[in-house]
Amino acid sequence: MPSEFQFTFEGKPVAAREGQSVAAALIAAGERCLRVDEAGNAKGVVCGIGFCWECRCSIDGVPDIRACMTPARPGMIVRRQRGLDGCSDR
Amino acid sequence: MQRSIVIIGAGPAGMAAAIEAVRRGCRVTVIDEGPRPGGQIYRQPHPALHGEDFAEPSELARKHRLIDGFQAVIDRIDYRAEANVYAVFPNGEIHLAQGDRTEVLRPDAMIIATGVREQAIPFPGWTIPGVMFAGGAQSILKAQRVLPGRNVVVAGCGPLPRVVAAQILRAGGSVAALASLRSLRAMLRYPRSLWCGRDILREGLRYEWTVLRARVPQFTGYVPVRAIGGERLEAVALARIDAEDRIVSGSEREIACDLLAINYGFVANSELAAMTGAEMRRDPVIGGWVAVTDAFGRTSVPGVFVAGDSAGLRGALVAECDGTIVGAAAAVPSTAVDGAALKTNLAATMARRTRHLEFQQAVRATLRLPDGIWRIVTDDTLVCRCENVRFGEIREALESGHRSLNAIKRNVRSGMGWCGGRTCLHAIASLAEAATGQAPAEMMTPRPMARPVPFAAIARQKRAAAE
Numbered sequence: 001m002p003s004e005f006q007f008t009f010e011g012k013p014v015a016a017r018e019g020q021s022v023a024a025a026l027i028a029a030g031e032r033c034l035r036v037d038e039a040g041n042a043k044g045v046v047c048g049i050g051f052c053w054e055c056r057c058s059i060d061g062v063p064d065i066r067a068c069m070t071p072a073r074p075g076m077i078v079r080r081q082r083g084l085d086g087c088s089d090r
Numbered sequence: 091m092q093r094s095i096v097i098i099g100a101g102p103a104g105m106a107a108a109i110e111a112v113r114r115g116c117r118v119t120v121i122d123e124g125p126r127p128g129g130q131i132y133r134q135p136h137p138a139l140h141g142e143d144f145a146e147p148s149e150l151a152r153k154h155r156l157i158d159g160f161q162a163v164i165d166r167i168d169y170r171a172e173a174n175v176y177a178v179f180p181n182g183e184i185h186l187a188q189g190d191r192t193e194v195l196r197p198d199a200m201i202i203a204t205g206v207r208e209q210a211i212p213f214p215g216w217t218i219p220g221v222m223f224a225g226g227a228q229s230i231l232k233a234q235r236v237l238p239g240r241n242v243v244v245a246g247c248g249p250l251p252r253v254v255a256a257q258i259l260r261a262g263g264s265v266a267a268l269a270s271l272r273s274l275r276a277m278l279r280y281p282r283s284l285w286c287g288r289d290i291l292r293e294g295l296r297y298e299w300t301v302l303r304a305r306v307p308q309f310t311g312y313v314p315v316r317a318i319g320g321e322r323l324e325a326v327a328l329a330r331i332d333a334e335d336r337i338v339s340g341s342e343r344e345i346a347c348d349l350l351a352i353n354y355g356f357v358a359n360s361e362l363a364a365m366t367g368a369e370m371r372r373d374p375v376i377g378g379w380v381a382v383t384d385a386f387g388r389t390s391v392p393g394v395f396v397a398g399d400s401a402g403l404r405g406a407l408v409a410e411c412d413g414t415i416v417g418a419a420a421a422v423p424s425t426a427v428d429g430a431a432l433k434t435n436l437a438a439t440m441a442r443r444t445r446h447l448e449f450q451q452a453v454r455a456t457l458r459l460p461d462g463i464w465r466i467v468t469d470d471t472l473v474c475r476c477e478n479v480r481f482g483e484i485r486e487a488l489e490s491g492h493r494s495l496n497a498i499k500r501n502v503r504s505g506m507g508w509c510g511g512r513t514c515l516h517a518i519a520s521l522a523e524a525a526t527g528q529a530p531a532e533m534m535t536p537r538p539m540a541r542p543v544p545f546a547a548i549a550r551q552k553r554a555a556a557e
Contacts, residue, residue, distance in 0.1 A: 018139070020139065021234055034219070042321045045219075046223060048228075048238075049130060050123065051512045053507075
């Protein structure tokens with residue numbers, strides 16, 4: 001794996017370093033809203049360690065993946081989940 | 091025959107327990123959620139992520155000494171990284187998920203060393219992206235080498251918010267405000283504790299100096315009462331809490347920020363201990379419901395031990411001593427635990443544990459929350475973030491006579507979402523206590539699955555041959 005690479009979030013390129021989580025790379029890129037919940041509330045990274053599940057997003061078509069627990073990989077396609085729509089990506 | 095021990099968690103307590111149990115000739119399995127050992131407090135960044143730690147050198151020395159000790163015996167351990175225990179049973183069975191499969195273990199003894207998580211007090215707007223737990227923000231900084239915010243407000247009680255503020259400053263961020271529910275001067279009432287904890291205190295003073303030198307605006311007696319923003323945080327309103335624990339009207343100060351990092355102490359990860367059927371007790375200052383344990387970490391269930399913070403918050407130094415003691419106790423038949431030999435053998439560790447525990451007296455004084463603090467939770471405040479349950483609904487359930495967390499859950503769904511109640515249940519217990527004068531008698535019954543696990547992984551289950 002290259003030590004610096006890119007993945008996409010909502011179609012936009014995001015820079016990441018090897019060993020960084022998706023959440024950390026998104027925060028570094030200035031992204032805060034990672035999901036819009038069923039009630040329409042914007043949600044972001046909260047606990048940072050995996051217990052709150054608030055930062056879950058769609059990664060490479062699989063919904064409900066925690067951004068804070070998932071290492072970033074080159075070319076990953078990360079999408080903001082909206083309500084239960086994330087499920088239709090499968 | 092060689093005794094088999096399964097240790098859940100590879101933080102300070104779990105690592106120390108593993109080192110001791112291996113030393114005593116046991117067959118040891120360590121199951122940990124993280125990709126590398128260390129737990130939360132001794133979290134290790136990915137080896138490719140070079141950068142600074144912004145921590146005190148003495149802290150880093152402690153961390154590396156223990157991790158090196160663990161690494162020295164890791165070849166003799168069945169070490170399962172990135173694995174989740176999703177159920178334990180009174181018969182000693184441990185169900186874990188790792189990758190795309192699950193497995194059932196049935197050791198002679200299990201040591202639960204699952205640590206703590208952060209405690210929040212919900213308030214209007216706290217679901218806005220940019221409101222984080224302070225330790226979570228710290229983990230982004232220390233394990234990911236990313237500044238969690240450019241212009242940060244840190245708030246809460248106890249030592250952690252102050253440490254996080256200092257580390258953000260050292261990393262080049264700016265801290266717009268540091269709000270503390272109470273001054274750390276409360277610690278001065280415990281001179282003996284401070285003497286016992288003088289090494290940690292010295293580290294704390296260095297962090298304090300970083301904050302002072304940066305001339306961070308400090309708001310003592312203030313708490314965040316409102317987060318402002320839509321898709322991202324724009325500002326936070328702080329308000330003063332008076333001596334009668336009331337929000338002082340007109341004391342609100344709005345401060346622009348892109349990150350609000352909060353910590354109101356910690357909640358024990360005690361769900362697995364409760365699942366074994368172990369007797370539990372509740373003490374909000376040390377993490378809510380914790381297993382009742384003796385000096386050797388034994389619970390009321392034979393063969394089930396708890397070590398470190400998940401048995402009650404006491405910090406990494408006590409946790410490490412705990413791990414050694416509990417690891418030794420789990421390594422011998424229960425009849426030998428009560429014998430004089432083990433006690434003599436562990437005398438030095440027990441003395442060290444007592445000294446570190448003494449310091450916790452002073453720390454606990456800073457973590458005790460006044461009852462009135464729960465007034466920042468308005469009827470409109472989302473308490474259960476997963477299921478979008480507002481406090482008003484919980485209050486109505488309480489007023490209708492639903493006093494247990496199980497009954498509240500059945501009525502309003504709080505605690506039924508993705509996080510399994512780990513983010514809100516402790517707050518709901520305290521809110522119920524503040525509203526009715528009596529805390530719920532029991533925690534919400536923890537059941538499998540303690541973590542979400544795909545059905546496919548359960549279908550691919552491996553059971554160890556009968557031992």
